[in-house]
Amino acid sequence: MINPLHLRTLLEVIRRGSFAAAATQLGYTASAVSQQMASLERDSGVRLFQRSARSVAPTEAALVMARHAGKVLTDIDALLAASSRTDEGTRQELRLGIFPSLATHVLPRLLRSPEWPGLGINLHVSVGEPQQTIGGLRSGGELDVALVYQVGQSGLAWPHSLNRQWIGDDNFRVVLPAEWGIQPGSAMEAAQLSDMPWIMHHPGTSDATVIERLFASCNVHPRVAAYSDDFNATLQLASVGLGAALVPELALRSRPHNVVVLDVPEIRLARNIFALLINEHQGTRVKVFVDRLAAILQEVTGASAVDPTP
Numbered sequence: 001m002i003n004p005l006h007l008r009t010l011l012e013v014i015r016r017g018s019f020a021a022a023a024t025q026l027g028y029t030a031s032a033v034s035q036q037m038a039s040l041e042r043d044s045g046v047r048l049f050q051r052s053a054r055s056v057a058p059t060e061a062a063l064v065m066a067r068h069a070g071k072v073l074t075d076i077d078a079l080l081a082a083s084s085r086t087d088e089g090t091r092q093e094l095r096l097g098i099f100p101s102l103a104t105h106v107l108p109r110l111l112r113s114p115e116w117p118g119l120g121i122n123l124h125v126s127v128g129e130p131q132q133t134i135g136g137l138r139s140g141g142e143l144d145v146a147l148v149y150q151v152g153q154s155g156l157a158w159p160h161s162l163n164r165q166w167i168g169d170d171n172f173r174v175v176l177p178a179e180w181g182i183q184p185g186s187a188m189e190a191a192q193l194s195d196m197p198w199i200m201h202h203p204g205t206s207d208a209t210v211i212e213r214l215f216a217s218c219n220v221h222p223r224v225a226a227y228s229d230d231f232n233a234t235l236q237l238a239s240v241g242l243g244a245a246l247v248p249e250l251a252l253r254s255r256p257h258n259v260v261v262l263d264v265p266e267i268r269l270a271r272n273i274f275a276l277l278i279n280e281h282q283g284t285r286v287k288v289f290v291d292r293l294a295a296i297l298q299e300v301t302g303a304s305a306v307d308p309t310p
Contacts, residue, residue, distance in 0.1 A: 004076055006040040007069040009033055010048070014058055014066045015166075025166055074291055092285050095124045097133025097146035101170075101231065101250040102273070102297070109296045110289075119292075121285055134158045137276055144278055145286065147293070149271035152210040163277045167294035170248040170271040170301055177241040178258040190218035190266040197243035198222035199234050211246060211269070218266045235259060249301050273297065 012022040019033040026033070041048050048062040058066075098107060103125070110116060111123075126133065126143060130150075136143035138159060149170065150156045158164075174193065176182055200222065201208035207229075215222060225243035228234045231251035238245050239256035248271050252261065275290045 002040065002043050003036075004073060006036045006043070007065075007073055009036045010040060010062065011066055011069055011073075013037065014062065019056060070295055074288070074295060091120045091122050092283065093124065093144075094121050094286060094289065095126070095136075095142060095144045097126045097128060097136050097143045097148075099129055099133070099147060099149060100127055101248065101253075102147055102293075103127045105250050105253045105300055106293060106297050109300075110292055113292075115292070119285055119288060121289060130156055134276065137162060137278055145290070146276045147273065148276060149273045151207045151271050152214075152269065156206060158276055161278075165275045165277065165290060166272065167275055167290065168273050168297040168301060170250050170273060170297075172246045172248050172267075172269040172271070173252060174244060174262040174264045174267060175235065175238050175247050175252070175255070176244045176260045176262060177238055178260050179241050180260075182260055182262065184260045185263065186260075187263045187265070190215075190220050190264055193222075193244060193264065194220045195223060197225035199226045199228055199237055199243045199245040200224050201229055202227045205229065214267065214269055220267075253300070 009022065009026065009028075012026055013019060013033065016022045016025060019037070020030045022028075023030045023033045028036075037048060044065070046061040046065075047059055048065065049056045049058055107125070126136065130146070130148035133143060133146040133148060134156075135141065137146050147167070148156065148158075174188075176196075182188075201211060222244075226237055228237065228245075231247050232254070234245045234247060235251065235255050237243065239258045246267070246269065247255070255261075275293075277286065277290075
């Protein structure tokens with residue numbers, strides 16, 4: 001019989017690309033992850049990884065299993081949540097902090113879904129940037145869960161007493177004004193963008209520092225046309241020709257029609273999205289809620305950023 005815990009570990013190995021990275025995320029040792037995957041291979045009767053002295057690579061069978069595992073685990077969690085509601089006969093209050101683009105493009109999909117009424121959650125939402133919502137998780141705070149992002153190794157910090165669960169990545173893309181005449185989806189080298197006017201984050205912010213270092217490593221030296229920490233404003237300014245910008249894919253879901261999204265292989269950056277939870281509030285329903293948000297995030301960001309239709 002397949003252990004659901006091993007399926008969760010398999011998903012993390014596929015997401016992270018190695019046993020060691022999955023172990024770090026899950027709080028295991030790499031040896032424990034390897035043992036779990038070996039057990040999953042025995043229980044399923046299929047080979048999941050090609051192993052060599054230096055690396056492991058998932059087989060096609062592992063990728064197929066991972067695609068189905070997410071739904072299986074969600075169904076298991078939903079069954080546990082339903083059992084919990086039967087036992088408790090009450091709904092659970094959940095005070096959620098969430099950043100704007102996740103609140104705009106991911107959370108409403110869950111709230112509109114047929115499964116939402118059955119989760120048994122009374123949701124109270126506070127929309128704000130991570131620095132705001134993390135403060136609400138501290139002792140005596142007003143939040144139970146905060147959905148936050150971290151760009152690179154930026155300076156975002158949270159109390160060690162919180163439990164962190166990675167739920168997905170939101171990749172940045174280069175956008176240009178359509179009036180500049182560059183075709184959508186064009187592949188460009190970073191050097192071609194060097195002398196263009198850019199819309200940048202305000203200096204001194206953690207995101208700005210990461211982006212400045214990335215640009216410097218690509219030998220890109222932008223001429224700053226504007227400073228903006230609001231992606232909706234950034235997109236509107238780009239649409240009228242003010243400058244190029246780096247914008248995450250979630251924000252591109254509501255981009256104006258007259259901006260162009262480019263692929264620049266040297267410019268690779270993502271917002272790593274986490275759920276931060278206070279330990280005493282980690283019930284089954286909260287876990288189901290976070291897992292469903294993660295699944296919807298994957299659906300949204302897995303779609304082409306060139307086509308932002310929800």
